């Protein structure tokens with residue numbers, strides 16, 4: 001038995017994983033995995049809530065797991081697995097559906113955004129139910145802490161509400177999880193539009209820097225990134241585009257925004273952007289070397305071991321849940 005608190009988090013194998021996913025989520029996981037009993041999932045069942053090409057989904061699922069490993073998730077410390085390989089996630093989602101209210105899901109920002117993008121009439125029920133599946137992911141493992149980017153806060157709040165509601169109805173069963181966001185408001189914005197978050201499903205590739213972009217692409221994207229009026233390098237809410245670029249610089253270099261401002265007194269956007277590209281490339285190069293050194297076979301083996309480990313926990317919890325609600329087990 002472990003005395004460490006448990007963390008759980010996941011990423012969808014859809015689109016291109018970008019530096020926002022790394023800074024908002026994975027970078028924190030790496031730090032937390034020493035302190036916590038950690039479970040990291042590739043949430044393929046979430047990915048199919050919008051249309052996916054089957055071949056691509058398989059490829060992306062392995063790619064995400066490789067990214068976890070290349071970034072520094074250590075399978076000796078953390079369990080890594082694929083959501084669809086542990087069927088208890090779907091089973092618990094169904095049970096939680098029965099205590100979730102329709103208006104709770106209707107107010108979810110991510111659903112509203114995605115449904116709009118995909119045309120509300122054709123948005124599937126799975127997309128609507130997405131946050132309940134996420135609650136199932138979290139609650140199944142007695143998760144205490146959920147490290148995510150700020151955009152997922154509302155979903156973790158639903159998981160908290162459902163845990164409390166279930167406990168009230170059927171007796172103490174679920175731990176009420178806490179959200180962990182590294183810095184309040186930590187959200188990497190799109191390079192082409194600083195009013196929206198950097199997104200893997202963005203229409204333009206100039207919105208994001210993929211973790212697998214090569215040097216030339218990174219330079220080109222940063223060069224093209226929108227900036228604000230004026231020419232000074234200042235960190236301010238009035239300059240949201242620059243603020244976002246300084247946040248990225250700061251996260252990858254360890255320098256504070258104040259230090260970065262000082263470095264560029266009397267210099268312009270050109271110098272700043274060139275060095276920002278270097279800082280980002282300085283991170284991506286060793287990361288990509290590690291990524292390329294991992295074979296699909298070894299990653300699949302790690303994923304299988306991860307499934308086997310977490311499945312035991314999931315089965316035990318499901319038995320308890322079923323007993324509580326009156327199923328014959």
Ligand code: TYM
Pocket residue numbers: 008009010011012013020021022023024025043046133134137138146147148149150151152155186187188189197198199
């Ligand atoms: P997903 O796949 O959209 O994103 C993965 C993680 O990256 C964070 N993130 C960002 N952080 C900072 N700036 C950004 N621009 C940015 N874009 C994305 C997200 O907050 C997230 O932490 N629903 C989840 C996946 C999920 C999950 C879970 C997470 C399914 N079940 C259980 C935690 C626990 C999602 O869509 O993430």
